[in-house]
Amino acid sequence: MHDPQTGALEIRGIRVPGFLYGTAWKEDATEALAFGALTSGFRGIDTANQRKHYDEASVGRALARAQAAGIARSELFIQTKFTHLDGQDHRLPYDARAPTGEQVAQSFASSLEHLGVERIDSYVLHGPSLRDGLAPADREAWQAIEQLATAGRTALVGISNVSVHQLRELIGLARVPPAFVQNRCYAERGWDRAVRTLCAQHGIVYQAFSLLTANRDVSAHRGVRAIAARHGKTPAQIIFRFARQVGMLPLTGTTSPQHMRDDLAIADFALTAEELAAIDTVGERS
Numbered sequence: 001m002h003d004p005q006t007g008a009l010e011i012r013g014i015r016v017p018g019f020l021y022g023t024a025w026k027e028d029a030t031e032a033l034a035f036g037a038l039t040s041g042f043r044g045i046d047t048a049n050q051r052k053h054y055d056e057a058s059v060g061r062a063l064a065r066a067q068a069a070g071i072a073r074s075e076l077f078i079q080t081k082f083t084h085l086d087g088q089d090h091r092l093p094y095d096a097r098a099p100t101g102e103q104v105a106q107s108f109a110s111s112l113e114h115l116g117v118e119r120i121d122s123y124v125l126h127g128p129s130l131r132d133g134l135a136p137a138d139r140e141a142w143q144a145i146e147q148l149a150t151a152g153r154t155a156l157v158g159i160s161n162v163s164v165h166q167l168r169e170l171i172g173l174a175r176v177p178p179a180f181v182q183n184r185c186y187a188e189r190g191w192d193r194a195v196r197t198l199c200a201q202h203g204i205v206y207q208a209f210s211l212l213t214a215n216r217d218v219s220a221h222r223g224v225r226a227i228a229a230r231h232g233k234t235p236a237q238i239i240f241r242f243a244r245q246v247g248m249l250p251l252t253g254t255t256s257p258q259h260m261r262d263d264l265a266i267a268d269f270a271l272t273a274e275e276l277a278a279i280d281t282v283g284e285r286s
Contacts (some may be wrong), residue, residue, distance in 0.1 A: 002209075002281070003018065004124075004237045005224065006018045006267050007019065007100075007244045007249065007250075007267075009205060009249070010158065010189040011156060011179050011205065011219040012093070012154055012155065012179070014077070014121055014122075014155045015077065015089055015250070015258075016044065016077055016121075016122075016205070017042070017043040017044035017077055017251075018187060018244060018249065019036040019044060019224070019240075019250055019251075019252065019263060019264060019268075020042070020044035020045070020046045020077070020079070020208055020249065020250070020251045020252075021034065021038075021042040021044065021045055021046065021251070021252060021253070021260075022046045022198075022205065022251040022252065022253040023045065023046060023054055023055070023252060023253070024047075024053045024054055024260075025053055026054075026055065026058075026253075026254070026255070027055060028055075028148075029061060029240065029255065030054075030055040030058035030062070030139070031055075031059070031061045031062045031065075032062075033062075033255055034058070034059050034062035034063075034192075035062040035065050035066060036257055036260065037065040038062065038063075038262055039071075040072055040257065040261055041253070041260075041261070041264045042073050042079060042222040042260070042262065042264065043071075043075065043076055044076075044077040044079070045059060045062075045063070045077070045078055045079065046079045046080075046182075046209075047059045047080045047081070047115075048070060048080055048081035048083055048124075048126055048253055049076075049080060049082065049083065049093045049107045049110055049111045049114065050081065050083035050087060050126060050160065050238055051088070051091035051093070052088055052089040052091070053158075056080060056111060056114040056115065056245045057114040059112075059114070059118075060113060060114045060115040060116045061075070061199075063078070063115060063116060064116055064119070073117070074151060074210075074280075077120075077121045077122070078115060078117060078118060078120060078122075078225050079120070079121060079122035079124060079180075080111045080115065080122075080123065080124070081123070081124040081126035081160065081169065082104050082106075082107045082108065082123070082124070082125055082126060082140075082141060082144075082145065084126070084127070084137065084141070085103075086129060087126060087127065089192065090157075093106065093107045093110040093111075094106035094110070095109045096253075099140070099226070100137045100140040100141050100144070101140050101143065101144040101147075102139070102144075104141050104144035104145060104148075104219065105148075106143060108120070108123065108148055108153070108154075110240060119152070119153060119154065119155070120148075120153065120154040120155070120158060121154070122154065122155065122156040122157070122158060122179065122180060123145055123149070123154035123156070123157055123158045124157070124160050124180065124182060125138070125145060125158070125160070125164065126157040126160055126161070127160055127161030128159075128161070128162060128166050130161070132164070132166075133166065134166055134169050134170065135168065136174075136265075139173065139257060140171065140222050142173070142174065145157050146175055146176040147175045148193075150176065153266075155180040156180065157178055157179060157180075157239070158178045158179055158180030158181060158182060158184075158204075158207075159175055159178055159180075160180060160181070160182035160193070160207075161182075161183060161184070161197070162181055162183065162184065164195045164198055165251075167181060167195060167199075168196055168198060171198075171202055172249050176237065177202065177203075178204055179204065179205060180204065180205050180206075180207050180249075181195060181199050181204055181205075181206050181207065182207035182208075182209060182251075183195060183206070183207070183208065183209070184208075184209055184210040184214055184249070185208035185209065185210065185211055185214065185243075186214050186215065186283070187214075187215045187217075187218045187282060187283025187284070188215075188278075188283040188284060189283075191208075191243075191246070191248075191280065191283070192206070192208070194199065196246075196247065205228075205249050206247065206248050206249065207248070207249045207250075207251060208243050208248040208249070208250050208251065209251040209253075210231070211239055211240065211243055211250055211252075212236055212239060212252075215283060215284070218235075218239065218279075218282055218283050219236060219239065220234040220235070221282050223278055223279075223282055224238055224239070224279060224282060227271070227275050227278070227279070231269050231271075233266075233269065234262060234281075236259070236262065236263070237262055237263070237266050238263065238271070238279070239279070240252070240263055240266050241242075241266045241269065241271055241285040242271060242275075242276060242279045242280075244266065245271055245276060246276065246280070
């Protein structure tokens, strides 16, 4: 079930908000920013047990503060990730010498402790270990993630930073199908059209990150600015609304309280078919 206005979804009994707040690259500001996002109205939080780019424990402190402020756990959608050794720095959440499957189990247990929860709503493989194809370690990691899902410890599973060929391979081997793909989304590549098409064919929700930072030229494009002016919105709001209307679940990592409020305020208008088509190809033309 999908609400075309708010973008909210229901997947296997789990309510997924129509916008996620991403917590990467926030360092010492992570707790304050995540708490600010929650009090601004975000109900979906994306993080990872990868200290190199995330501070998952600080996200957990923000969640505790939010619950103390009256935001119930049942209102929240919490997504975190397992990251292979090559994506980590020295601050590992698992034993580097352990088999990959055991690393997944250790990382997951650490995430529960960091986040102060008993169950994860979505657990994501934080990218394959190879540029092309899936390595044995990727298959082992996915099998361990499937075991967590089968045991009811995570409701949904997914993969990020994946090519269309890797996703097709994963779909072919998965016993628990991925609910999500989370990719950096470039307008110049057709907004990751090939991956999104494969996702749509298999009922997978495409989560888009870096919609603004990867597409600065699009935000500044005169056609996008004209569309924004017609609707009385910012170019950023137009891009997020576009993403939602074409079936993406957008993420934002803004550090601005005003932008947090703006990003959530995209349910009161709709882009026309002509506007969607113009934005769909603007990166390819610019």
